[in-house]
Amino acid sequence: xxxxxxxxxxxxxxxxxxxxxxxxxxxxxxxxxxxxxxxxxxxxxxxxxxxxxxxxxxxxxxxxxxxxxxxxxxxxxxxxxxxxxxxxxxxxxxxxxxxxxxxxxxxxxxxxxxxxxxxxxxxxxxxxxxxxxxxxxxxxxxxxxxxxxxxxxxxxxxxxxxxxxxxxxxxxxxxxxxxxxxxxxxxxxxxxxxxxxxxxxxxxxxxxxxxx
Amino acid sequence: xxxxxxxxxxxxxxxxxxxxxxxxxxxxxxxxxxxxxxxxxxxxxxxxxxxxxxxxxxxxxxxxxxxxxxxxxxxxxxxxxxxxxxxxxxxxxxxxxxxxxxxxxxxxxxxxxxxxxxxxxxxxxxxxxxxxxxxxxxxxxxxxxxxxxxxxxxxxxxxxxxxxxxxxxxxxxxxxxx
Numbered sequence: 001x002x003x004x005x006x007x008x009x010x011x012x013x014x015x016x017x018x019x020x021x022x023x024x025x026x027x028x029x030x031x032x033x034x035x036x037x038x039x040x041x042x043x044x045x046x047x048x049x050x051x052x053x054x055x056x057x058x059x060x061x062x063x064x065x066x067x068x069x070x071x072x073x074x075x076x077x078x079x080x081x082x083x084x085x086x087x088x089x090x091x092x093x094x095x096x097x098x099x100x101x102x103x104x105x106x107x108x109x110x111x112x113x114x115x116x117x118x119x120x121x122x123x124x125x126x127x128x129x130x131x132x133x134x135x136x137x138x139x140x141x142x143x144x145x146x147x148x149x150x151x152x153x154x155x156x157x158x159x160x161x162x163x164x165x166x167x168x169x170x171x172x173x174x175x176x177x178x179x180x181x182x183x184x185x186x187x188x189x190x191x192x193x194x195x196x197x198x199x200x201x202x203x204x205x206x207x208x209x210x211x212x
Numbered sequence: 213x214x215x216x217x218x219x220x221x222x223x224x225x226x227x228x229x230x231x232x233x234x235x236x237x238x239x240x241x242x243x244x245x246x247x248x249x250x251x252x253x254x255x256x257x258x259x260x261x262x263x264x265x266x267x268x269x270x271x272x273x274x275x276x277x278x279x280x281x282x283x284x285x286x287x288x289x290x291x292x293x294x295x296x297x298x299x300x301x302x303x304x305x306x307x308x309x310x311x312x313x314x315x316x317x318x319x320x321x322x323x324x325x326x327x328x329x330x331x332x333x334x335x336x337x338x339x340x341x342x343x344x345x346x347x348x349x350x351x352x353x354x355x356x357x358x359x360x361x362x363x364x365x366x367x368x369x370x371x372x373x374x375x376x377x378x379x380x381x382x383x384x385x386x387x388x389x390x
Contacts, residue, residue, distance in 0.1 A: 001267075001333050001337055001352050001353055003263060003266055003270070004241075005352035006270060006333060006352060007237055007244065007270065008237070008352050009351050009352035009376065010236070010240055010270060010271070010274045010380065011233050011234075011240060012233065012351050012357070013274070013376050013377050013380055014231060014236075014373070015377045016231075017229055017277050017278045018278040020281070021278065081279070082279050082280075082281075083276070083279060083289050083292035084288035084289035084291065084292035084293075151276075151279055152296075154293075212272065212275070212276065
């Protein structure tokens with residue numbers, strides 16, 4: 001088959017094109033949040049003092065940083081799923097969550113006596129954190145990997161890592177509602193490790209399944 | 213390639229998305245000129261047939277056309293796909309090629325006088341299920357319309373369209389995979 005013959009066949013294939021990527025991403029995020037919510041409420045649920053802790057700044061900050069991570073990762077993953085997009089220009093936004101977290105850590109260190117630092121960092125729930133953030137996030141990650149397959153990522157591994165950060169941000173936001181450890185020292189340590197696990201899984205999986 | 217050419221190419225694609233088969237054929241023909249320019253300069257180094265790259269890129273453009281945003285320039289999208297397919301072709305052969313964006317000079321390359329060669333697409337076509345293969349071959353190689361193909365193969369037009377769509381998708385998946 002020469003190229004002109006191929007063009008004839010392609011032009012004759014007038015099936016309407018598939019839904020746009022933006023539409024697909026919106027649907028995927030809605031599904032992923034719903035799925036994460038189901039897993040979260042079925043397994044952990046919010047902590048008993050959820051209503052009163054809303055007023056404490058450390059508790060609220062956990063949502064600020066995790067939702068910031070999810071939002072910026074969505075931006076980057078979306079750009080990475082489209083050929084020719086200016087994804088490099090979107091990358092710096094990914095620094096937002098780590099910068100917020102670093103600032104919070106500095107304030108925490110200034111606010112607390114050094115003797116309490118290690119207790120705050122280790123917290124009481126690190127194993128649960130490392131278990132449940134990946135567990136809540138794995139379903140959403142699978143959904144986002146399907147979106148990448150539907151799209152056309154020219155750097156599949158990078159796109160998969162961004163999808164992992166997005167899934168991790170969503171999962172961590174739910175997990176934060178359960179976890180009694182509110183110190184930024186705890187969040188910066190264990191949430192980071194847990195979210196990184198999802199990012200690595202995303203990169204490895206996308207490199208296999210999102211090639212096109 | 214300047215802004216005006218990009219606008220013309222984007223206009224053709226938008227018309228094609230609206231269902232104009234002829235505009236789509238013209239879009240693909242022009243896209244093949246652009247990709248061929250890049251493929252000729254790059255593929256030769258690795259013993260890769262540039263025309264394989266052109267065909268694989270056209271298939272990818274077709275399968276992934278929903279990833280182009282209709283309000284954006286189309287050439288960056290098109291070149292990104294060509295570049296990915298070129299790098300992927302080298303990767304599959306265990307080689308590495310650098311294709312910098314800046315290198316993608318805007319070179320049109322007309323079709324070469326077609327020498328019949330054993331292109332990868334021929335192998336991908338041969339692997340199709342017989343029903344799909346006869347439909348794809350009738351429309352591409354024999355140049356028949358959907359209606360003519362339906363009559364000659366004793367199928368409905370809808371069945372021909374479905375077989376064509378699935379056949380092309382299968383070729384796109386198998387292209388270059390051993």
